[in-house]
Amino acid sequence: MHRPSPIETRLAAELAETRPDLVDRYQAExxxxxxxxxxxxxxALAHEPLPWVARRVRGAHSLALWLADGRALHGPRADPYATDAYVTAVRLDGEAYDDPAQLTTxxxxxxxAGFAAELGHSVASLALSRANQAFSAEDAAQWPAHDWEWxxxxxxxxxxxxxxxxxxxFSVAEQxxxxxxxxxxxxxxxxxxxAADCLLTGDWPDGLRDGQRLLVPVHPWQRDHVLKGGSAGPWRDAHxxxxxxxxxxxGGPHVKTALTARLTSSVRDISVYSVGAAMTLSAFATDLASRTGGLLHITRTLGAVTADSPDLAALLRESPEVYAGPGEHVLPVAALATTRxxxxxxxxxxxxxLALTVGLQLLDLGVALEAHGQNLLVVLSGAGAPLRLVYRDLADIRxxxxRLTRHGITPPGLTGRLVTDDEAVLRRKLFGSLVGGALAGTAGSGPALAAALESAVPHLRATPDLAALREGPLPVKALTLMRLSPEVPGDQWTALPNPLAALR
Known part of the structure; x- marks a missing residue:
């Protein structure tokens, strides 16, 4: 059924040159x-508002998609919150496909065509990532000593x-x-x-100054592929x-670098707007987090600089480790699924x-967090109990x-994409990232997510936002639609079945 894709073949050839010991494991993965x-x-095909899908027919254990051109796709019933790989093949007009890139083509x-190429990269790079793992089930019981190890x-x-x-x-060697x-x-x-050619906000350490020049940290991939070498010089080792x-x-802060490559959906540069807003946003969010009674900490931005270009910019940010007490551990929510x-x-x-209490409180005050499993971290006790949250990277909050004024809070002096009073936009930002992302990814299935929500919701303060979460469908980003309609600016959204509805 499967013919090796060009990217799978290319990565295998590169791997044979770079790490021949991994070739067999790569093929097996x-x-x-x-x-x-x-x-x-x-x-995505089952739940996103794709204009090329005319009708969906859901059976007890199967799903049929009738396409606008008359063809039909058949596969298993799709749990929108499942994280296990339960789809091994689907059928397009009776022909079986196990390769997502070939199906998309x-x-x-x-x-x-462009999206299929990205899917091919996703498959090949995922196989490479899995092939180079020494992590075992026993390791899940051992808790790391450093934040990067999580x-x-x-x-x-x-x-x-x-x-x-x-x-x-990214070549195999670069990955x-x-x-x-x-x-x-x-x-x-x-x-x-x-320095006269830079926008600098916050403090910039003496170790990153050279007379009248600022030293901007650069990722080596960015140096090679975007900046093309130039006058870059070695600085420090990092994880x-x-x-x-x-x-x-x-022992120091985290360094956010510009990386002008498309990873998942986005090009990872650092906009001049983000640098200009960084310190104002950090101070405001830190102050607002103090209203949660210690349940939330914000990793402060220490300094941000740009050479008037999103390709050459950097931010220095506190490590979340500073908010873990003796015997405690702080880790991204995405790492919970790898931990016993x-x-x-x-x-x-x-x-x-805990997560909904904090997220809904801030939303009521007037701040919608992009609280997915990468930005949201949890502090665990030595016994593994969730104690409080840490949030990092304020670039995409709203x-x-x-709302802020209603609570007697002076809004920060910011304009642009971060600012909105549209309730639908605010709720989508939090619900899609926190419930449809961090919590769903941790739960691993619709039933598990529904049970956790059902247990937590009665303990939450009643607000219009909580009512909207309970009553409506769950908004999440339509990630595939966005890749298939690049001419449409900004985020696009879909509505997933409310997991709470299954328990009513």
Whole structure:
């Protein structure tokens, strides 16, 4: 049924030159990687408002999609919150497909060729990531000593995006050298820029100054592929985190670098707007978090700089480790699925209650967090109990001046995309990232998510936002539609079945 794709073949050839010891393991991991990506794609075909799907017919255990051109797709019933790879093949007009890239190519929708290439990268890179793992079930019981070690456990990337591990533009050697799941140490470099030519907000350390020049930290991939070398010089060794472009300095802050490559959906540069807003946003969010009674901490931005270009910019940010007390651990929510937690049926409900309490309180005050499994971290006790939350990376939150003013809070002096009073936009931002992302990814299935929500909701303060969460469908980003309609700016959304409805 499967013919090796060009990207699978190319990565195998590169691997034979770079790490011949991994070739057999890479080939063995390819079928599972195809199923993982196909499962994510099938979720999108089943639930996103794709204009090329005319009708969906759901059976007890199956799903039929009738396409606008008269063809039909058949596959298993799609749980929108499942994280296991349960789709091994679907049928398009009776022909079986186990390769998501080939299926997308043969669907022939607008922009499907480019998206199919990204899916091919996602499969091949995911197989490579899995092939280079020494992590075992026994390791899940051992809790790491450093923050970056938690992030190295996250091998499969985004739990619901078909481009979960897509890294076009990265060779095999570069993936092994820079991907956090491969556990490398990365030598960051710096580019000197005249201070007069930079926008700087916050403090910039003496170690990143050279007379009248500022030294801007640069990722080596960016140096090679975008900046083309130039005057970059070595700086410090660092450990890549799950976003790949943000790295942890041992004993020091995290460094967010520009990485002008498309990973999952987005190009990972740092806009001049983000640098200009960084310190105002950090101070405001830190102050607002103090209203949660210690349940939420914000990792402060220490300094941000740009050479008037999204391709050459960097932010220095506190490590979340500063908010973990003695004997406690702080880890991204995405890492919970890789960790052996207390075997208590109430654990997920307790975590869900904590996350919703904080998220809904801030939303009511006027701040919608982008609280997905990468930005949201949880502090666990030594016994594994969820104690409080840490949030990092404020670049995509939303602020409502009307809501803030209603609570007697002076809105920060910011304009642009961060600011909106549209209730639908605010709720989509939080519900899609927190419930449809962090909590769903931790629960692993619709029934488990529904049970956790049902247990947590009665303990939450009644607000119009909570009512909207309980009563309506759950908004999440239409990630595949966005890749197939690049001419449409901004986020696009779909509505998933409300997991609470199954328990009513």
């Amino acid at each position: 390819l079928p599972g990687a195809r199923a993982a990506v196909l499962t994510r794609l099938w979720r 043969d669907l022939g929708w607008p922009h499907s 992030e190295q456990r996250i091998v499969d990337g985004h739990p619901f995006h078909p481009n979960c591990r897509s890294r076009p533009g 092994l050298a820079y991907g956090p799941e491969h556990r490398p140490v990365v030598r960051l470099e710096t580019v000197p820029v005249a 890549p985190l799950m976003s790949l472009r943000t790295l942890a300095l041992p 937690l207390p075997e208590s049926p109430s654990w997920l409900a307790e975590f869900t209650r 602020l409502s001046p009307v």
